Amino acid sequence: DGVAFTTEDTEANCLTNTYADGALACLVKLANPPPRPPDFPSAWKNNWVDFAGTTVDVGSPHGDPGPFIQGSGRELPAGESLAFGDYRCRADQAGLFCVDYAHQTAVKLASGGVEGFGCLRKTAPPPEIGLRLSC
Secondary structure, X not given: OOOEEEOHHHOEEEEEEXXXXXXXEEEEOOOOOOOOOOOOOOOEEEEEEEEOOOEEEEEEEOOOOHHHHHOOOEEOOOOOEEEEOOEEEEEEOOEEEEEEOXXXXXXXXXXXXXXXXXXXXXXXXXXXXXXXXXX
């Protein structure tokens, strides 16, 4: 029942996370991902991005593929967009842009980093998260 897609050269592999109320989860090829938190005892993915509208988390604990075991979907070509639920994502040469209309927020996912729009601002992350943007 979810949505899954990739972008060119699989710079991003995204899907609606059925384990997180359908929030958008992406694996992104980041040139400079956040570092693993010090003394973190479990498996950690520095390129895992969760976009739940009012928060964006980059880097988090995951010991298995989680929702990504369901597949990667088709490629979303540059210049094309895909709407599902409260989200609309558009692939572009500059990165992947996803809007959450319910919260009036957006995120840019690119190899150069993750950028938030609307009320999303960098905040202190919890100990298991590398980078957090929050409203």
